[in-house]
Amino acid sequence: MPIRLHDSLTRELRELRPSPDGVFRFYNCGPTVYAPAHIGNFRTFVVNDVIRRLLELEFGADKVRHVRNLTDVDDRTIGQSQKEKRPLAEITKTWTELFHADCAALNCLPPHVEPTATGHIREQVDMIECLMEKGNAYRAPDGSVYFKIASFPGYGALSRIKERELKVTTSAFDADHKDDLGDFALWKAHKPEEDGDVQWPGPSGAAAGRPGWHIECSAMIKKHLGETIDLHTGGVDLLFPHHENEIAQSQCCNGTIFARHWYHSEHLLVDGTTMSKSKGNYYTLGDLVAKGYSPMAVRLALLMGHPRKQLNFTLDSLHAAESALASLRAHRASLAAAGAAHDAFASVLAMLQDDLNTPGALGALFTIINRKEGEPDAASFDRVMFALGLDLHQPAAPKATVPTEITALAEKRWAAKQAKDFAAADGLRKELTAAGWAMLDGKDGYKLEPLKK
C-alpha cells in the first residue's frame, strides 16, 4: 500500500515515490545546537522518525537515505558562544551530544548522514559562487553576499507570498546592505564585535565571514543526496522563509527541481499556548524525565495528535500515554509468537500510510486490542510498534532511590503483614502514603514506588 502524504507545495495528498534508481532520498531540517531542544522540536523529529520508519517498511531499509543536518554556526550559536565566552565548537558539541542522547531516548532512528554547517563551508561557498556567476546573487558594500529574489520568478510558490508584506521592524538593520528588503543573506561578512573569531574565507570577491543560514541545507543536500530529492520536511515555521529560500538557491544553482515533495508538521502548544520560559510551560525531555515520566510516554504523547494539526500538550496527556503504554506492554506479553492472523494490525499501518494519521492509527490499534478477535500474532503487532517507534521494553519510569526511613517503614509493615497484624500494616501503609510512597505487595515481597501526583 502506497504512502500518501500531504504536500505543502501543491497542498494536496500525494503518493511518496522513490527516485528513478529506486532509492528514496529524504531530508529533514535538523536542530540548531545552542541549547537543549524542547519537546516542540522533538515533535517534529518524532514525526519525521515515523516517516523514516514507514519508508523503510515500504521501500526496504537499504533503499532509504535519510539526511538531517545540525546547524552549528548561525546567530544563535555564535551568540551563545560569545555569552559564555567559550569556543563555538565547544558549545555546539555539548548540545549536539544532548540532542543525540534525547533522540536515542525517544527511540528515533539516527539519520544515515548528519552533516554540519561548519563541516561544509567549502560546499556552501561553491554554491554561493555559482549563484553569483549566474546573476542570482550580489555582493553588498560590506562584503556580504545576498540572494536576489527578483532573479527567481518562482519565488514564493511554497509560501504563496507574491509580494512581500513588509513589516517594519527595527531589527532589520541588514536591510541597509540589500538591494531589496526581501533579499536574504547567503554569506555574512565578519563582524568582530559580534562574531568573535568565527570566520572563514568567503566566496570569490566577498569578505571573510560565515554562511547565511539557508545555504547550508541547499549545499549539504546537493552533496549528500543530489540535486533532486524525494522528500523535504521540517516544522511549519520553516516553510517561510527557510524552505522558500532553499528552493530559490538550489533551483537557481542547479537548474533543476529541488524537492519533489514537501511536508511540514505543525507546532506543539503547551496548555493551549506557545511554549515560553516566562509562562513556565517550557519543557525539555530532561524536564519531563525529572518529573518521573518516561521518554517513551513523551514519544507516544507527541504522536497522539495529527502531525499537521497543532497539538495541545499537557502533563495529563503524558499520564494518558504512560497508562496506554502499560496496556500495550500487557497486550504484547499475551500474544502468541505465531498466531493465526498474521495481518491483524494492517489497519493500523494503513492509517499511518494515509497522511500519517497517528491518532487514527492509535485508535485502530486499541480497537483491535479491545476486540480480541482472532489470534493476532506478535510479528504483526511488532511491525506496528516498529512503525510507531514504540519500544515496549523500556521501563515505565526510572528507578527512584528509596530513602532509608521509607525502607524501614516498609520493612515494619511487611513484618506486621506476615504476622497478620493487619491493623498495624494498614497504619504503616498510611504513613508511607503520607510520605509520598506506594508499597506494592507481591507474593514473596514488595516494591516501593513514588506516588504519582
Next chain:
RNA sequence: GGCGCGGUAGCCAAGUGGUAAGGCCGAGGUCUGCAAAACCUCUAUGCGUCGGUUCAAUUCCGACCCGCGCCUCCA
C-alpha cells in the same frame, strides 16, 4: 493587513452525507487481608453559533463568534 490552521464528551483526540474511533480520568464489577496491578462493563440524542442545500449534515455552502501559528534567520 497578508498567508494558513483549528473549535467533537471532565481532559486529550480520530472520523464520515446516513445517524459519533480510541486513549486518560471517573463509576460499577471480578480478583486480592488492605492497597496496587490485571481483566470485564458503563460513560457525547451530541460534534463553536446562526442560517442554507439535502430524504438525511457533526460531515457540503454562507455568515458570525472564539482560539492559534507564520509573515527574515523559530521544529
